[in-house]
Amino acid sequence: MSVEATYYDGRSSAARTVRLDADAQMLWLDAEGLQRRWPWDRVSVSERLGGAPRLLRFGDGTLCEVRDGAAFDRLLRRAGRREPWLARWYANRRALALTVAGAVLVLTAGYRWGLPWLAAWLARETPPALSAHISDYTLRTLDRTLLKPSRWSQDDQRALQARVAALRWPDHVPVRCRLVFRDGGKLGANAFALPDGRVVLLDGLLQVTAGDDQRLAVIAHELGHLRYRHGLRKLLQDSVIGLFAAWAIGDVSPLTAAAPAALVDARYSRAFELQADDYAAALLRINGLSPLLLAQVLQQLQRRKAEGGAGGGWLAQHPATAERVRRLGDR
Ligand SMILES: [Zn+2]
Structure with missing residues (x-):
């Protein structure tokens, strides 16, 4: 099963037809009046490139050209010679x-x-210091542009904060939470969580909700976003390019700059919302409250919008889909 090749001795331009054969140690070359044996380490074989002939260079400067690539491959295989994987893959x-x-x-x-x-x-x-930095920057930016001091009374603020402080936590895992009250103006009836655990409640939302139980239901949902770090995850995911830049230049400002928009207008994925709902339902239940409180808030916001009230806000980010209301009813 030898293979035909053309041999050039390097001294004359005359080509000779020879036969090649091989085993694991040697390649040998046969023609009338010409016999050569080369150990493999003195033979260099050109890589396979499409249908181009294979070139064999020998230790003494002579060379051989093989046209029948398939037969030569079989010879190499039989001799146990493997080509570099890249060449095999490429071919x-x-x-x-x-x-x-x-x-x-x-x-x-x-x-x-x-x-x-x-x-x-x-x-x-994410180190707590970075969460705090992002949260500070977000709130400062909003305070400068959109938010005003809350008109909600100090007593009412303290009463709601005390309810949060007294919460029992699902799976005994407490979530860091501090309520922040603001008048949101254009932001309407809204609430959102900052990565360091601050939950910003806007007067509009406090007015739409009927009583602290309902407000607690909204807070419970935001606590769900905090528990699973949805805000940071969304921010990081949205700014992955900025993040690589931040990592490359050791500067987190691209991340910080994106934070206010990403955290306030937090249109989370459906999966995140359902996870926050489920968390809120569990939290409400172990504190002796009904998960339906959250469904009620969603429906109130929906009704207010239908009656020509301000849309947007928490409702825009938290559509009262039938699926969510039904799930809350099932919890
Ligand atoms: Zn949400």
Whole structure:
């Protein structure tokens, strides 16, 4: 099963037809009046490139050209010679197509699942000082632009804060929480959580809700977002490019700059909202309150909007979908 090749001795331009054969140690070359044996470490074999002939260079400067690439491959295999994996992979069209398809799949999956996973991990690892910095910057920016001091009385503020301080926590895992009261003006009936545990309640929302139990239901939902670090995760996910820049230049300002918009207008994914609802339901229940309180708030906001009241705010970010109301009823 030898392979035909053309041999050039390097001294004359004459080519000779020879036969090649090989085993694990040697390659040998045969023609009338010409026999050579080369140990493999004195033979260099050109890589396979499409249908181009393979070139073999020997230790004495002579060379051989092999046209029948498939037969030569068989010879190499029989001799136990393996080509570099890259060359094998490159020569195999199907493997190449599969690799490209695989790369597309990995990138898609990376975007779909890897990015959220990375954001969740980063959110868990975010040092408290950075959370505080982001929260401070967000609140300062909002105070300068949109928020005014709350008109809610100090006593009422303290009473609600005391309810939060007395909460029993699901799975005995307390969530750091400090209430912050503001008049939100254009932000309307709204509430949102800052990554360091501050829950900002706007007068509009306090007015729409009927009693502290309902307010506690809204706070419980925001505590759910805090418990699972949804705010940081969304912020990190939204600003992944800025984040790499931040990491590269050691400057977190791109992350901070994105924070006010991302945290106030926190249109979380449906999965995050349902998780926060479930947490709120559990929190309300172990504190002797009904999860339906949250459904009531959602429906009140919905009704107010239907009657021509201000839309937007918490309702825009928390649509009272039938699914959510039904789930809360089931808890
Ligand atoms: Zn929410």
